[in-house]
Amino acid sequence: MLALIGILTIATLLFCIMSKRLSPIVSLIIIPILGAVVALYIVPLFQGGVEALPVYTTIPKMAVAGISKLAPMAAMFVFAIIFFGVVSDAGMFDPIIAKILKVVGTSPKKIIIGTGVLALIAHLDGNGAVTFLITVPAMIPLYDKLGIDKRILAGITALSAGVNFLPWTGPMIRAASALEVSTHDLFTPLIPAQLTGLAFMVFMGWYWGRKEEKRLGLVGGGAGGTMAAGEEAEAITHFKPKELTEEELKLRRPHLFWPNLILVIVVITCMVATKIAPTIIFMVACCIALTLNYRKPAEQSARINAHAKGALMMASILFAAGVFTGIMSGSGMLKAMAVATGEFVPNSLASHIPFIVSLIAMPLSLIFDPDSYYFGIMPVVANIGGFPPIQVAQASLLGQMTTGFPVSPLTPATFLLCSLSGVDLADHQKFTIPVLWAASIIMAIGAIITGVFPV
Secondary structure (H helix, E strand, C coil), rough: CCHHHHHHHHHHHHHHHHHHCCCCHHHHHHHHHHHHHHHHHHHHHHCCCCCCCCCCHHHHHHHHHHHHHHHHHHHHHHHHHHHHHHHCCCCCHHHHHHHHHHHHCCHHHHHHHHHHHHHHHHHCCCCCCHHHHHHHHHHHHHHHHHHHHHHHHHHHHHHHHCCCCCCCHHHHHHHHHHHCCHHHHHHHHHHHHHHHHHHHHHHHHHHHHHHHHHHHEECCCCCCCCCCCCCCCCCCCCCCCCCCCHHHHHHHCCCHHHHHHHHHHHHHHHHHCCCCCCCHHHHHHHHHHHHHHCCCCCHHHHHHCCCCCHHHHHHHHHHHHHHHHHHHHHHHHHHHHHHHHHCCCHHHHCCCCHHHHHHHHHHCEEEECCHHHHHHHHHHHHHCCCHHHHHHHHHHHCCCCCCCCCCCCCHHHHHHHHHHHHCHHHHHHHHHHHHHHHHHHHHHHHHHHCCCCCC
16 A cells, blocks of 8 residues: 555656646655655554554654755755856856867867867756857857758757766756765766766767768868868858857956866865765855955855855755655655565566666656656665665666756757757757767666676
8 A cells, every 4th residue: 555655646746747737846845745644644544543643743754854864965056056157157168168169170070079078068067058058159150150060069069968967967966865875976986987978979079070071071170171162161260259248257257267277176076086075065165266256245145146046946956855755765655666666576687677777768858857757766766676776876877867858858958959059859859869878878888897787
């Protein structure tokens, strides 16, 4: 009975989120509470008369326990958003973008690979929409000038952002929250697999560039490569990024480029190579970035307020997820579902589940949004048994809303990418989905080789 109530609770959660009947925050809080009332109060009331569990104290304790476990992650995400927002406002990325645009010249191969590198850097804050807003407008004039297929612009940007999952990105935070593990334990073993994904991104940039050179009849591949006759013969030698607004110029601190860059490098190094709590790393880094770039308290407050909306939204979802995981775990529904599911899975197949998940994680992005998957589906699969639960989370991160988010109709960022690049959604999906799925599988192979999970 407990397993059935758990299944109905998760099914209701998925329906409400995917059909947009309720927001993720409302769904993650209200639905598990109602499910727990049925499981811990209504059912025992019918089975045992008046001796039902004290639901008015039991369920709140479960919810608070779940929130307490996720509080450090929520704090980390809030300060990570503010930190990367501050160094971006200060203009740390501007010289990097300008350098990339200067290096790529008129070679399609360099332009496409440079687009991937730019998206890689822009995605450091883990925000797909910001990545697309930085990358596409900066590069699209080059694609227009040379006649390079816009689907490639959208594809390489999506691929670069997709394989660049980091400890403070949404899927990583959700996976860690759902299984109550640290992002460090999740991410560090996946670094070799991620490097294979990045290598695949560079390869695809080279491959697409080579095809475009042949299609466009371009001769030579250097920065000053000679083009075919006609209007395409004019080289792009002094291309510049879009002009900054007056407000953006006031926020720029070009003389602090190197201090900001060193600070970002130190933060990422500490995240990957040390056992320091990520929350503390970003709290300290955020304070340093604010003090370094904006000395006046009023300026610091303005920068915090500028990035508060995104930070508050993600923190709210995480706290709501804490209610969900706390109640589902504390009530025993999660364990009951795992046991029931495990009875239908042959023992010989159980150890292969992480590998199977890694193969289908990317297309699952087309069906489940991140909240539905990481808080509804993944915990049940992870607790079937026969393997460490963390392996399912790591397998999921190789595709579900990582490589999958730039083509999923469930994410607004997908429509933003298509709009900015001028590519129809259907064309973008047909062109990019096979490549993103291939990237996911290649990273899965890298994870298997490095022992993250078995075949």
